[in-house]
Amino acid sequence: MSETSPGGARFNDGKAPDAMRTIGEVSAAFDIKPHVLRYWEQQFPMLQPLKRSGGRRLYRAADIALVEQIDRLVNREGYTLKGACKAIKEGVGQSVAATSAASAPVAAPGQSGDAVSAEALQQLRGIRDRLAAALDS
Known part of the structure; x- marks a missing residue:
C-alpha cells in the first residue's frame, strides 16, 4: 500500500524511507506542481520543510506524510484548503481511509x-x- 508509507514505496530512489526529499522529488511522487507545494506551506502552518541556503526545501518523512494527507483531503475528498487545514488540526483528516476500512x-x-x-x-x-x-x- 504505497499511499500510506510516505518514505518508502512511493519513492523508488534508493534512499532510506526516512530520508529527506527535495521539493522536486515530492512533487514528482505526488504529481503536484512545486508551486502548489510552496502555496500549501503558506496555507498549512504545520507544513514546514527544512530550508537550506538559497531557499532549497528538504521534506522530512513527517512533512511528506502531511503532504500526502493534504493531497488526499483536497484532491480526492473535495475539502477546501481551509477545511482541510481545520480537519488536520482537529485530527479528523488523519488516516480516513484506514478508519473507514476498519469501521466498514x-x-x-x-x-x-x-x-x-x-x-x-x-x-x-x-x-x-x-x-x-x-x-x-
Missing part, C-alpha cells in the same frame, strides 16, 4: 453484501440528516 460493516453469516450496503446507506443518510438539522439551528 461486515456481513454477518447469512447476510448478503447488499443488505450491509443498504444498512450503511441508511446510517449515512441519518448522519446527513442530523448534520443538516444541526446546521439549520
Whole structure:
C-alpha cells in the first residue's frame, strides 16, 4: 500500500524511507506542481520543510506524510484548503481511509453484501440528516 508509507514505496530512489526529499522529488511522487507545494506551506502552518541556503526545501518523512494527507483531503475528498487545514488540526483528516476500512460493516453469516450496503446507506443518510438539522439551528 504505497499511499500510506510516505518514505518508502512511493519513492523508488534508493534512499532510506526516512530520508529527506527535495521539493522536486515530492512533487514528482505526488504529481503536484512545486508551486502548489510552496502555496500549501503558506496555507498549512504545520507544513514546514527544512530550508537550506538559497531557499532549497528538504521534506522530512513527517512533512511528506502531511503532504500526502493534504493531497488526499483536497484532491480526492473535495475539502477546501481551509477545511482541510481545520480537519488536520482537529485530527479528523488523519488516516480516513484506514478508519473507514476498519469501521466498514461486515456481513454477518447469512447476510448478503447488499443488505450491509443498504444498512450503511441508511446510517449515512441519518448522519446527513442530523448534520443538516444541526446546521439549520
